[in-house]
Amino acid sequence: MPSVRTLYRSLPHMQRRTRRLLVLLTAIGYPLVLVGYATVVVPGRVTLSTWAPIATLLMAFTIVGVIALYGYVRGRADLGSGRLDERQAQLRDRAWARSYAIVVLVIAAVLVAVMVIRSSSGQDVVLSGDIIGYAATTAAIYLPILPAAVLAWMEPDVPVDEADEPSGDR
Amino acid sequence: MTRRPATPIHNRIAVLRAERGLSRQELAEALDINYQTVGYIERGEYNPSLDLAFAVAAFFGLPIDAVFSPEPFEPMSVRLYGRSAGEPEESGAHA
Numbered sequence: 001m002p003s004v005r006t007l008y009r010s011l012p013h014m015q016r017r018t019r020r021l022l023v024l025l026t027a028i029g030y031p032l033v034l035v036g037y038a039t040v041v042v043p044g045r046v047t048l049s050t051w052a053p054i055a056t057l058l059m060a061f062t063i064v065g066v067i068a069l070y071g072y073v074r075g076r077a078d079l080g081s082g083r084l085d086e087r088q089a090q091l092r093d094r095a096w097a098r099s100y101a102i103v104v105l106v107i108a109a110v111l112v113a114v115m116v117i118r119s120s121s122g123q124d125v126v127l128s129g130d131i132i133g134y135a136a137t138t139a140a141i142y143l144p145i146l147p148a149a150v151l152a153w154m155e156p157d158v159p160v161d162e163a164d165e166p167s168g169d170r
Numbered sequence: 171m172t173r174r175p176a177t178p179i180h181n182r183i184a185v186l187r188a189e190r191g192l193s194r195q196e197l198a199e200a201l202d203i204n205y206q207t208v209g210y211i212e213r214g215e216y217n218p219s220l221d222l223a224f225a226v227a228a229f230f231g232l233p234i235d236a237v238f239s240p241e242p243f244e245p246m247s248v249r250l251y252g253r254s255a256g257e258p259e260e261s262g263a264h265a
Binding site: 084085086087088158159162 | 194202203204205206207209210213216218219221222
């Protein structure tokens with residue numbers, strides 16, 4: 001059984017397939033908790049005690065994913081990092097640009113969804129404290145990790161003949 | 171970064187490194203870059219800036235056009251012996 005330290009040290013060597021799976025799990029974990037709560041618990045289809053372990057598992061996807069992605073990137077997505085060389089800095093800037101595009105797309109999708117719901121049901125969409133709280137939590141979880149997640153998604157695998165060299169951070 | 175640059179710049183870094191018995195890590199440390207960046211440049215998957223290209227050339231003590239070129243480099247065997255590998259020698263070569 002590998003120790004936590006061994007696992008953490010192995011994170012920078014993750015293959016792209018694993019990284020992309022982690023990004024997807026991180027991305028769907030918390031939103032599924034919210035959607036599941038709204039669609040099955042609130043209408044009374046499932047009791048809260050039944051939902052709790054499922055929600056915990058889904059939340060674990062996001063938490064473990066966030067930790068693993070930070071462990072993989074190790075500061076290479078930070079704007080203030082001065083220890084990157086020109087290729088790494090270029091890659092980081094592309095990750096930030098794509099993150100910005102993703103945020104814009106998500107906001108636009110939410111606005112469209114709200115307009116569709118309003119026009120189809122004829123009801124006003126009320127921006128309650130709960131909704132603002134969920135939106136703030138979602139932003140607090142995902143905005144900081146987004147550039148690191150995009151970088152982990154984008155970076156190609158290290159060729160086999162370079163795999164025995166040191167890890168990505170200098 | 172998996173995409174190749176639109177205008178590939180060919181280079182002899184792998185050959186020069188092998189001639190001097192240098193690892194990517196040693197070259198990277200000398201140039202103050204990440205060792206993976208050396209690999210990306212060698213494979214033509216990343217075009218270095220002018221600054222870095224001049225630094226690489228200076229490190230090997232060669233003019234920049236001996237290290238980087240927009241055209242593929244001629245193999246060393248052709249340059250040294252005037253023929254490609256596997257090509258038969260001319261009959262009068264020993265005369």
